Amino acid sequence: MDVQGAYNAANHFLLKYLGISLFKALIVVVIALLHVAYITYVERKVIGRMQQRLGPNRVGPRGLLQPIADVLKLITKEDIIPSSVDSRWVFIIAPFISLVAGATSLAVLPIWEHFVVTNVNASLLVVLAMSSLSSFGVILAGWASNSRYSFLGGLRAGAQVVSYEIAMALSLVGVMMLAGSMNLVEIVKAQIASPFKIYAIPQIIGFFVFMIAAIAETNRTPFDLPEAETELVAGYFVEYSGIRFALFYLAEYFGMVVMSMLAVVCFLGGWYGPFDIPGIPMFWFLLKLYFLIFFYIWVRATLPRYRYDQLMGLGWKVLIPLSLLNIVITGFIKILV
Amino acid sequence: MPQALEIIKKQIGEDEWDEPYYVNMGPQHPATHGVLRLFLELDGEYITHCDPIIGYLHRGIEKLGETFTYSQNIVLTDRLDYIASAANNVGYCLAVEKLMGLEVPRRAQILRVIVCEMARIASHLLWLATHALDIGAMTVFLYCFRDREWLLNIYEEICGARLTHTYPCIGGVRLDFTPHIIEELYKFTEEFPNRIPEYETLIDVNRIWLKRTKGVGVISGEKAVNLGLTGPSLRGSGVRYDLRKTVPYLIYDELDFEMAVEYEGDVYARYRVRMKEMRESNKIIRQCLDKLAECEGEPVIAENAPGLFMPFDKPKRPQAAPHPKKVYLIKGVEVPVVPEGDVYVATEVPKGELGFYLVSDGAGHPWRMRIRAPSFVHISAIPDLCKGQMVADIIAVIGSIDIVLGECDR
């Protein structure tokens, strides 16, 4: 092979695999970031509405520029690293671990049949692995801050992740059994066969367990124990300020988006809807996604917070047995039908 | 807190000293309702020792009270429980009047009952708001504030102040109600009973709320009396002790209302007691408004009442023989002279039993003004209430006993 050939082959490889992947990744990340920014806005507006108040309405028309103002403020703040942190480097990289783990999952989540950044074979496993890695950052942050509150928060996050990770993975086993694949695109395609083109009906127990475990996994009310603001002030990120604080915040909302997307893909039939909308193939996907995010916000405005031991009790005594039961039932259905 | 450490060390013995995990909760903490500081010793999430440290809001009100005149002290009582300051004013005025042997006109008594019960509702609303927020239900918080705002607006119309009212004065109340206030209060009493179910639907049937409050911070009636708990915190343990019923003052003996009592003695029982009390208070206000119509136009300040502390427009009162003794400490301001003696007058404020122990030596200002604050006693009971509970429970317990640090530290 001559030099030209090698060059062409490399070019071809870059263009075909790396270039397009990078381009896709860029699009996904930018769109996701915009979503995350405006989810904070929507959350404040929706909760404001639910609580009979206005929410942000000063920056821009109807407060629409509020997220941008928030980001600008947080970026320009002084970056304070407390002098008594346990390990300076762990303290610095912890928010990045959280955020990157959350964002990586986006790479394998299909938004449309032909729009997924990398269509790997066992993409469901990647998402599960990344979501547990995200909590790793939380635990590290709690440890590195060397503060009493953040240490307790980190401990709680560790315990919570261990117990709810199992429930979540088990709840997805039923879906894998029905679809016969761990590839998320295949799972969506397999759902055409089920009623209303969604798995949420045959997998109703799994869906229920998954939604609860997903809320716990993303540390949101009523499972926001690691950052329980009235108990641990802010929990694991009590010592963080400025942009690092914002990264944790972003990671939480990334987690919310990823979990909602996973729920849409695994249980709600992905991009399939009752009828096709010409020109916007991911219409149904986004609609379902927004509904689930609204559900998250709704739950936050309604429910009080669990206590630590009750949270553990719920995870081990209710959710895990339920998801095991779900696997057994699914197995029987699979044999009989 | 080295001194506390020494004591803990002594209690558990030197050999078993295994560096427990200490958490310093407060004085700046979102859930300690002010500047309460709790020094916690934790075993995992469980509390093995709790030491409340107070004094961050100490303003020396008792010492100041010895230097101010009797009328000036009313202003100090506003700053005790700033959430329901009208109730404090009334308690103090009753103590001074009892010492002076002063008879208060009936209309003034009714007006005092109305502002007291309004204070009770306002205080319980704020309590429910913060208690729910502590446990994590944030929507209730703003619902409660919506209704509290209504009450504060009425207060503003009554006396010009929203928080520190200084509405009652020795011998009566400063001003009469205008017809508009009465109209607005009628509207409030009509509407408010419909608002309470709104809060209850949000939290009362919520499984998480029940899990967080039932069986937490349990205390038996006998022990609660021994710990000095009063008010809703005591009645939640089944002790029938409500000063409005037990030792009726003002016109409470003429009114038809029930004493709210629950028997479980946990956080949830205390919550139920307060919800019941809000309904009863609403009933009381309604009855008082009807009674107010019967004595239209009567004076609201006693004939021989000592001068007001502020030389502003005196309310109309019939000219009578001046009070036998009048001393002018400050030029132009009459100072009531109170006969020698001492008196302990307790009233049922929203938080519990607020007692004023006044000692007079016959001069224009008290020799000793002691305030028995319910929050002070309740905070002293926190270690007993939350021993062996979890960190999250301490928040629920603090919320359920309803403390205000302004009253605790004085």
Next chain:
Amino acid sequence: MLAIEMLKENFPDEIIEEGESAGQPYVVVKKEKIVEILKFLHEKPELLFDHLADLTAVDWLGKKTPRFEVVYNLFSIRNRELLRVKAQVSEEDPRIDSVTSVWKVANWFEREVYDMFGIIFNGHPDLRRLIMPENWQGHPLRKDHPLAVEGESEWQDYKELKERVREFAQYDWYHRIPQGQKDVTESPAGEQEETNATSA
């Protein structure tokens, strides 16, 4: 009143005075047997003063001797009766027995009295200052405690705080060096401005 009659019967040597003030009965007792007297009032089934409403002290400096009176306001929830028991405590020996064994609520009341009046309660489990800082000099509610002080006799921590405030005011936050270490060759214009600002 039944309670006072029974007290006179059982503790004839302890009662110094009895009377009524504004319709409320009180009894003045010697301090030696205060725990027995209060336990008697608390536990006698026909009296049952189960609620210690208030425990405080009064400083009678220049009015009475002995100087202090520790005042117990007792309330019987069942009989709906109030009784005030006053125990005399002298200035030379400001000690009295603690009643925490009878009422747990007395714990903080006694700590407060110790803090404010300097009366020491024998047998108290945890007698330290409650409201005032640990290193406070004197007992504020005594009549001879000054209302305001300046200069040397100020509270130690406040003096330190003022010192730190002065240090921080001179600290150069931008360069992160104390003012003293900075070059003194700064333009005098800045100093001029500063003095102007302070004078304005």
